[in-house]
Amino acid sequence: MTDLAHIRNFSIVAHIDHGKSTLADRLIQATNTVSERDMKEQLLDAMDIERERGITIKANTVRIDYVADDGETYVLNLIDTPGHVDFAYEVSRSMRAVEGSLLVVDSTQGVEAQTLANVYQAIDADHEIVPVLNKIDLPASDCDRVAEQIEDVIGIEATDAIQVSAKTGIGIRETLEAIIHRLPPPQGTLDAPLKAMLVDSWYDAYLGVIVLVRIMDGTLKKGMRVKFMSNGTLHNVDRVGVFRPGMQMVDSLGPGEIGFLTASIKQVRDTRVGDTITTDKHGAETPLPGFNPSVPVVFCGLFPVDSAEFEDLRDAIEKLALNDASFSYEMETSAALGFGFRCGFLGLLHLEVIRDRIEREYDIDLITTAPSVIYHVYMRDGEMRELHNPADMPDLTHVDHIEEPRIKATILVPDEFLGDVLKLCQDRRGIQEDLTYAGQRAMVVYDLPLNEVVFDFYDRLKSVTKGYASFDYHLTGYRADNLVKMQVLVNDEPVDALSTMVHRDRAEMRGRAMCEKLKDLIPRHMFKIPIQAAIGGKVIARETLSALRKDVTAKCYGGDATRKRKLLDKQKAGKKKMRQFGKVDIPQEAFISALKMDS
Structure with a gap:
């Protein structure tokens, strides 16, 4: 068991493509956690689709041992998080498991919309934040301008930001030292009853469900009988271990450590993210404050092109749902397309990823119906119904009004494209809330209906701004409108x-x-x-x-x-x-x- 003062838990947050996974690779390499022979690009991105698209979808964790300049050995637990808005949920729960964040900003591009969104999540979780300016080896890099921008836009001190090039390895040692000296050690009591937070869980064909945990108090040992507080289920712990990035078994995990346990659990649905794990007898009285469950935002129908493949599609969807608790599904039939499933996703990228995985991993050709969002239909008798599929719309004579989900969208765009962006938002029934400047770039905040965004808003935004705009959104609630x-x-x-x-x-x-x-x-x-x-x-x-x-x-x-x-x-x-x-x-x-x- 490691002394608390020698543990540091941190996550890496940034906008898409600012170099989170590459920086994680360099930190793993610099500390010889993985032998040179096994080292590869984007080491923590395990899925084929992550490697192919060059994006992170699942937050991944690794334990690094680092011998600091003062001769002490420290245990660093690193969580690499996704940058895409669809997977913001992965980011929010990773934040709760750690005490600090490395904020990676591309020194050629500066602060982007997703940088802001992820930093605010880190600030909400009371993190100590260390700014890191990446890609300083590129000719277009301008560290002073970007540091100033971080101070103006986000409001955190950036004069002593670490300058690195994750690609060439410049500044990696300084980053490791900053993690030790600038991030706080975790808190926790060894003698208290076990309190472990369930950070993530996924299914393994050999071991059953693998549960990623962060120990807050007490110790977790092999052979213990543990209780999941949200549903009261009891399990015997088979094995306890840590990721280096491969699995490594350990005897026990103490306060402040991040590791995994397996307990012959059959279904991922039994392990709710954010749940508290404690011992069966003399356990903790109160659970940890969990986090909100992920709510599907976009719905669409998935149907097999060949209706004979329906059973195969059912198997594929059930297997994917084992590993992805944020993906929901139910059966539906359509006169035109036959039998299929109505599925709920966190956003369009999530939808694309799931569809690609079904087509690729299970070799099923799919038809995807138009994405739609959940509408609230208020009947004349005061009842409220959720409408997932426009085909199920009740008779209009009984409907009083319909409400649609609205989002708050933040768009960062270079000055010369501002007019096109405002026109695009106006065309999509947007209401402008704010317009400010950060250097040469405008930051526009719009209130938009979600159903206008799920179709192809992102593609249109990228094409009118030649790819220079960045976009982030979150749901704000429902509002009535004249919908038919x-x-x-x-x-x-x-x-x-x-x-x-x-x-x-x-x-x-x-x-x-x-x-x-x-x-x-x-x-x-x-x-x-x-x-x-x-x-x-x-x-x-x-x-x-x-x-x-x-x-x-x-x-x-x-x-x-x-x-x-x-x-x-x-x-x-x-x-x-x-x-x-x-x-x-x-x-x-x-x-x-x-x-x-x-x-």
Whole structure:
């Protein structure tokens, strides 16, 4: 067991691509935690998709032993966190397990939106923060300007910020010394009853659920009988260990240490993040203040392209949900797409990651329906219903009003693109709340409806600012607005997979665009097909797909005109009957393209 004064727990926080994972690699390398042979780029990013996209999705932890300049050996527990707004939840819970943070800022780009969001989470968790200016080996690096920016925008002292280049290894020793001298040691009592905070959990095929814990008080030993306080379940501890980054078994974990335990737990759902673990007998009286559970923000349907693969999809989704407690799902059926699942995600990147993992790891081709958010539908009798899927909208005669989720978005953008950004936010029904300047960059704060953001707001923002804008958001609550459900009818049959919720002022434009798109995508049949967009019983847009025609008069040469007329009338009657009973086949590509609306 390590003396508390010789332990330091810290996380690395930064905006996307400012060099968190690379800095973690250098710290691991400088302390010889991993042999040179096993060292590789982005060592802590284990998933293929993390390595491929160059992003961190799961917060990962590693224990480092460091011999300081004063000759003492210190134990450093490092947690590398994601930078993307969708995984802010991973960041918030990692913060509670540690006492300090290294704030990494790219010295060529300066403070970005996600830097702010992550720093505020660290400040909320009462962290000591050490600013680190990265990428000083690049010619565009300007440390003085960025240090000044950190002081202006965030308000923390940055005159003694450490200058490093995580790529070349400059300044790594100074960073390690700063961690020891500037970050506080953890607090905790050895003799008190065991109190351990559950930081994360994931499923392993051999060991069952692996639980990452931070010990606050007491000791955790192998063979103990422990109790999870939120649901009262009891388990016998099989093994206790630490990550260096591979698993290493230890006899016990004491106060201030971060490690893992396994106890033959079958389901990740039984191990709630933020729960308190204590001993079965003479345990702690009160649990630690947990953190709020993650709330899915974006919903969409996942359907297999080949309906025979439904059972495989169910297995894949159940396995993914084992490891990702923030991903929720329930079964649903659709007339157009067959059986599938309605899934909830923390954001669009989370959705993309899950979809890519299902397609890649389980080899299932998927159709994803339009992403939607949760609406609150207030009925005339005072009841409030949550609406996850526009197709389930109750009859409008019983609805009093509909509320939609709103977000507070912070956008940092260079001055010359400010006009385009303001126009984009205005077009998405945004309300401007604030506009300030930090050096050459404007910081805009907008109140926006979430359903306007989940489609392609981020892509549009990147394209109008040539990639220079950075964007961060958090939910602020619900507000009533004039929202309606728009249905698409093909040959007078409603297609439920294409129903969407839109603002009444936008409905006509949206409907017309959808009908025009479908007209190009649906193949022609032997009869005329009307394609309509409707709100309730009122049609707001229509396109007609003309019929394929067979020339039935080709055989008639010469003779009376009535012979031709007779054949044409017969054809006309046949087409009328066909239109009545004919079935329109809408190809899968049409669904996918029609849902990728926006221009």
